[in-house]
Every structure is written in C-alpha cells, then in structure tokens.
Amino acid sequence: MRTQNPSGVIPPVRPMSIREKEVFINLGVDEASRDTTYLVVFLACWLCKFAFPAHPGNMIRPGTFKVASMLADGCNICLSIPVLASIYRGLNEIISSPVPGSCSVIFPIHYVFGWLSEYFRTNFTAPNINYWPRMTLYAGEGGARFFDDFEAQNLFKLCKGINLTRMAKRSSKQRLIVNNGEMIKADSDTLISLRSCYLTLHQNDCLIIEPYNPQRFSRQFGYHQDIPGKLKNDFRSCTLKEFLKHWKSSVHYSSGCDALFPSTSSHQKSSVTKAYAKWWSSVYIDPFTQE
Structure with missing residues (x-):
C-alpha cells in the first residue's frame, strides 16, 4: 500500500507540465x-x-x-516566534474551553506532537528517515502509539527515561556567546530562544501576543532548573504600536547581551537546584488525584 509518509529525500526538480505553464x-x-x-x-x-x-x-x-x-527572495525571517505564539494561543483556548475535547481552535498542533514524540516517545519512529529535520522522524500514517487513560497519566506523572536536555545546545566545555553583531546565525537563533519576551503573531485582523518565559523550562536548554519567577505584566492584548515594539525586542540583533552555555557534564548529578526541589515539594499537587 502506498502512503504519504515522508522519505527524507528531496527529488530532482522536474520540468513544468503544459498545464502548469x-x-x-x-x-x-x-x-x-x-x-x-x-x-x-x-x-x-x-x-x-x-x-x-x-x-x-x-x-x-x-x-x-x-x-x-x-x-x-532569500530573506531571513524569524518564523519560530509567530509559530510559538500561535501554539500558545491555541493551547490556552483549549484549556480555557468548557469542553476541551470539543474545542475547534486551529493552530499548528503538529509541532506539539513532534515535541511530545521527541521527549515522551508518543510516536513510533518512521523508517528510512534522515535525522534532520527532526519532525519527519515521527510523521506518517499509523505512527502514534496508543495509551489508555492510566498509561497516559503515568507518562507525564512519572517521566521515566525522559532526558529534558536532549535538544540542548551543549558541548564538552562551557561556551560564552555574546550578541555583538558578529555571531553565526545558529548562535543568534539560540539567543532568541533564550530571551524572555512577548511572542507576537499578526494573523488576519488579529494581533496575537503571548508571554514567553524560558526560565520556566530551563532544563530543555541545558541549564539547572531554579524557582521560576513571576511575570510583572501578564497581558494578552495590545495596540499595534506596542505589538511592533515587542516584535522588535524579541529579535533584536547586536544587543550586547550574552549567554553562558553549560557543559555536557554539568547535569550528571542533578538537573534542578536545591531551592527548586524544596519549592516544588511544597507547591506540587498531583492533578490526576484531584476530584
């Protein structure tokens, strides 16, 4: 049976057909x-x-x-920020819906499926697929694993075998990156992902803005998790002028800021600080045992 599963191979360019011309x-x-x-x-x-x-x-x-x-035309445009804004808004609409399972919101949820597959192995790996781009590893028909309610709860409750640093930018030694206008594109993209900001997306006639706080999930970037801070201003709407200001702030180049990337060995003992462990034990409530 022929499927539409990606092969990971881009075929040669074919000439246009008469109909296309x-x-x-x-x-x-x-x-x-x-x-x-x-x-x-x-x-x-x-x-x-x-x-x-x-x-x-x-x-x-x-x-x-x-x-x-x-x-x-070859211009570099940061699509990750508006894509993430769309995902955040979609997930927020689902959790705020009276009946989340019937919520009809449309957003790029395939990125969420890819993230879940990468960290929680919710999908089988597609055969004969190149390592990059990562999402193609989990694409295709029949790729999703089946979980009953109990298994799905334990998947997120126990987090067995989960390596939250698997996609982190790390090396054998610590490395300092300075946003001085001379960085390579990969380092610039990484600094954008580490920057607390407001995610923005102008879609149709709607201005979507969502707070982004990467310090709340530091382990995914290779850092130890500390007690997450609280937003001074948590807003989800703004004027067009404010919207533009937040977009420029999120992608600002040559800002002079820097980031120290930890070494691979820094997580061998623990991935959280003692303060976080103590704080978490005092605030954690098992959502699966609530009435």
Whole structure:
C-alpha cells in the first residue's frame, strides 16, 4: 500500500507540465519569473497549511504573500516566534474551553506532537528517515502509539527515561556567546530562544501576543532548573504600536547581551537546584488525584 509518509529525500526538480505553464501564460507571468513565482505560491501554501493554519481552514490568506515573497527572495525571517505564539494561543483556548475535547481552535498542533514524540516517545519512529529535520522522524500514517487513560497519566506523572536536555545546545566545555553583531546565525537563533519576551503573531485582523518565559523550562536548554519567577505584566492584548515594539525586542540583533552555555557534564548529578526541589515539594499537587 502506498502512503504519504515522508522519505527524507528531496527529488530532482522536474520540468513544468503544459498545464502548469498555461497558468503562468494566462496570468501574464514572463518566463524568467515563473520559477520564483512558483516558489512564492508554494511558500504561501506552506505558511497557511503548515506553519500558520487558522480559521477558516484550507484557505490561502493574502496576508502571507509578502512573507512568502521575502522568503523566496532569500530573506531571513524569524518564523519560530509567530509559530510559538500561535501554539500558545491555541493551547490556552483549549484549556480555557468548557469542553476541551470539543474545542475547534486551529493552530499548528503538529509541532506539539513532534515535541511530545521527541521527549515522551508518543510516536513510533518512521523508517528510512534522515535525522534532520527532526519532525519527519515521527510523521506518517499509523505512527502514534496508543495509551489508555492510566498509561497516559503515568507518562507525564512519572517521566521515566525522559532526558529534558536532549535538544540542548551543549558541548564538552562551557561556551560564552555574546550578541555583538558578529555571531553565526545558529548562535543568534539560540539567543532568541533564550530571551524572555512577548511572542507576537499578526494573523488576519488579529494581533496575537503571548508571554514567553524560558526560565520556566530551563532544563530543555541545558541549564539547572531554579524557582521560576513571576511575570510583572501578564497581558494578552495590545495596540499595534506596542505589538511592533515587542516584535522588535524579541529579535533584536547586536544587543550586547550574552549567554553562558553549560557543559555536557554539568547535569550528571542533578538537573534542578536545591531551592527548586524544596519549592516544588511544597507547591506540587498531583492533578490526576484531584476530584
């Protein structure tokens, strides 16, 4: 049986069919611009269907055309922040719904499935898939493992075999990165992920803004977990001017800030501080035993 499981291999570019060429001819697109136009159209579809799905479903939104054109032109655009904003807003709508199982919110939940698979092994690994990109390891039909209610509760309650530092940026020695405008792109992307900020997404006519506090899950970045702080200002709406200010702050380059990345051996004994362990024992309530 043929499936749509990804193979991890990008096939050679095939020439356009006569039917595809007719579309460009009818639209008056000259031959020299057809490949770029085709790429822009593909990226617009990808943005709407994969990166930023939203109501109404299965619609290509004109608001993505400019970003698609910039991507096709080779511009670097930080998509992780608006994608994460969409995920946070979607999850918040689910937990605040009177009937979470019937919530009809649309957001890129496949990223959540990929995260769960990576850390909690909720999916089988697809065969014959390259190591990168990671999500392709857990894609495809029939990939999800089955858990009954008791097994699902224990999966998150006991966290057996979970390595929260598996995706952390670490090496054999400590390394200091300074945002001085001369960093490589990988280091710049990492600093963005470590920066407390407000996640922003302008989708249709809606300004989505969500607080992002990476110190609450420090272990995923290779750090010891300490007592998480509290937000001074926790808001989920703002003006367009404030929205733009928070976007610029979250991706600010050459800010002069720095980050010290811990060595691989720093987590051999414990991944939390003594203060956190004491604090956690005083505030933790098992959600699965509540009435």
